[in-house]
Amino acid sequence: MKDCSWKDRDGNPYKRSRYVFDGKPPEMKKDELLKRHAKRNEATEGLTKAVEAGDTDAIEKFSKRTVKVTKQHNDDCKRLLRLMGVPVVEAPCEAESQCAALCKNDKVYAVASEDMDSLTFGATRFVRHLMDPSSRKIPVMEFEVAKILEELQFTMDQFIDLCILCGCDYCDSIKGIGGLTALKLIRQHGSIEGILENINKDKYQIPEDWPYQEARRMFKEPDVTLDIPELKWTAPDEEAIEKIKSAKNKSSQGRLESFFKPTVSTSVPLKRKETSEKPASAAASKKTKSTRGRKK
16 A cells, blocks of 8 residues: 655645555566565564564564555555545556556655655655654655656666666566665666676676566556546545444454554463573672671
C-alpha cells in the first residue's frame, strides 16, 4: 500500500491522501519474492529458538522479520479507507509504478513511500519518512526527480541504469559494484552497455544471462493504468465504522498486533541478556558478611 499526496504530521490538510494497493506482482519479481520468503523462513526458525530459550530480545528481533502482510490485511485496509471516505486505487501490478504514473500525469502531487523505486519509475515528487513517528525526530524528506537528474547531470535513462547497478527487484546486480562505483562507472561509460564493454571481468562478476535490459524495460514501460474513476473524497460512514469496531472489538486486537508483530505464546519464562553488573542488594549483603567479627 502506497500513499499518493498527504497531510503533514500535524494533520494540516494541504494535500489529501489516496492509497494505492499492489496488484499481481510481475514475473520478473519472482526470484526476489522467493528470496524474501526464504528470509522469513530463516527468521521463523530463529524466532522458534528464541521462544524456547525465553530470550525476549531475540524474540523482538525475529518477530519483526517474520511479519507478512496478507490479502486479508489489505482487504481490511481497503474497506476501512472507503468507509472513511478516502479514495482507494488498486494497481494492475506494482503500487510504486502506479503511484509514479499518477504523479507524472498530475493526478497527485507526490508519492509518499519508503521504496525508492518510485523515483526510478519516474515519480516527479517523492516523499520519505512521512509515516515515521515524531519521537524518532526524522525529518520528512521530499525529492524532485528533475533536481536529482540536474545535480547528477544524468538523463533519466542513465538514472535507471544507475538504479539497476545498485540493485533492484527485477535482477541481480554485479558483485563488487556498490553505489559509489556504479555512479563512477555510469559517468565514465554512460550506460550499462558501455560499462559491460569496458569493465574488468576478472574483478567484477557479471551474472550469467543478466536480464538488465528487461529490468530497464520494467521501469520505462510498467504495467499501469490511468483509466480510473475520478478520485473523490466523501463523508465518512461513521455508523458503519462503529459497527466494525464493535463487531471486531475482541478479535481485531489480536489481528492488529499480528499485523505489526507476531504474537508468540510460550510457557518458558522470558529473560533478557544477563549483565556483568551485580545487583546493589547482593553487593551490600556481601559487604555486610565481610565485616562481621571485625573489632574496632
